[in-house]
Amino acid sequence: EVVLTQSPATLSxxxxxxxxxxxxxxxxxxxxxxxxxxxxxxxxxxxxxxASDRVSGVPARFSGSGSGTDFTLTISSLxxxxxxxYYCQQRGVWPFTFGGGTKVxxx
Amino acid sequence: EVHLxxxxxxxxxxxxxxxxxxxxxxxxxxxxWMHWVRQAPGKGPVWVSRINGDGSSTSYADSVRGRFxxxxxxxxxxxxxxxxxxxxxxxATYYCTRGLMLDYFDYWGRGSLVAVSS
Numbered sequence: 431e432v433v434l435t436q437s438p439a440t441l442s443x444x445x446x447x448x449x450x451x452x453x454x455x456x457x458x459x460x461x462x463x464x465x466x467x468x469x470x471x472x473x474x475x476x477x478x479x480x481a482s483d484r485v486s487g488v489p490a491r492f493s494g495s496g497s498g499t500d501f502t503l504t505i506s507s508l509x510x511x512x513x514x515x516y517y518c519q520q521r522g523v524w525p526f527t528f529g530g531g532t533k534v535x536x537x
Numbered sequence: 538e539v540h541l542x543x544x545x546x547x548x549x550x551x552x553x554x555x556x557x558x559x560x561x562x563x564x565x566x567x568x569x570w571m572h573w574v575r576q577a578p579g580k581g582p583v584w585v586s587r588i589n590g591d592g593s594s595t596s597y598a599d600s601v602r603g604r605f606x607x608x609x610x611x612x613x614x615x616x617x618x619x620x621x622x623x624x625x626x627x628x629a630t631y632y633c634t635r636g637l638m639l640d641y642f643d644y645w646g647r648g649s650l651v652a653v654s655s
Contacts, residue, residue: 464641464642466582466642474642479637479643517582527584528581528584
């Protein structure tokens with residue numbers, strides 16, 4: 431199965447700062463990657479799919495990039511509601527797998 | 538508005554069984570692949586199972602194959618997960634999710650906690 435390794439495990443930033451989250455796949459998954467945000471006590475929320483396509487209603491400050499094995503989620507300027515845990519997920523190779531998550535916390 | 542709601546979780550003894558239900562509304566249920574995804578406390582999500590629109594095709598994670606059965610009733614807008622031979626490793630919140638482009642998850646329910654303990 432494809433292992434997705436997310437880094438860093440924790441990102442401590444202030445509102446207004448730029449956040450860069452990484453997800454590395456153990457084998458190529460082309461661009462079949464999605465990003466989810468999870469706030470405490472809530473279900474994950476889909477933000478980005480196919481590496482760079484933003485879901486309708488997701489703010490433009492969220493962007494995704496990458497292909498093959500290396501992927502990035504960028505939040506251009508953090509808002510207070512952006513703090514939480516972010517997961518990547520791949521559908522390029524069965525079974526579908528998730529990364530271990532990056533926690534974005536307030537500095 | 539799309540809405541998914543799980544029910545049927547709770548405390549179950551090792552070796553026991555439980556049936557989760559997912560009631561959906563707000564979209565044409567019968568044309569979507571649907572999935573179950575679980576999340577153990579403090580851990581990341583894990584895909585469990587999926588079913589196609591008419592129920593004729595199903596898939597399972599290796600960890601649950603042979604013990605869990607996914608099904609759906611399109612007339613009732615319901616999906617189910619029958620879980621047998623449960624162990625402590627199955628303890629998790631189970632989410633009902635809708636498939637986007639088959640295998641991304643664009644809508645999620647609030648989850649149903651299944652705790653396996655004696």
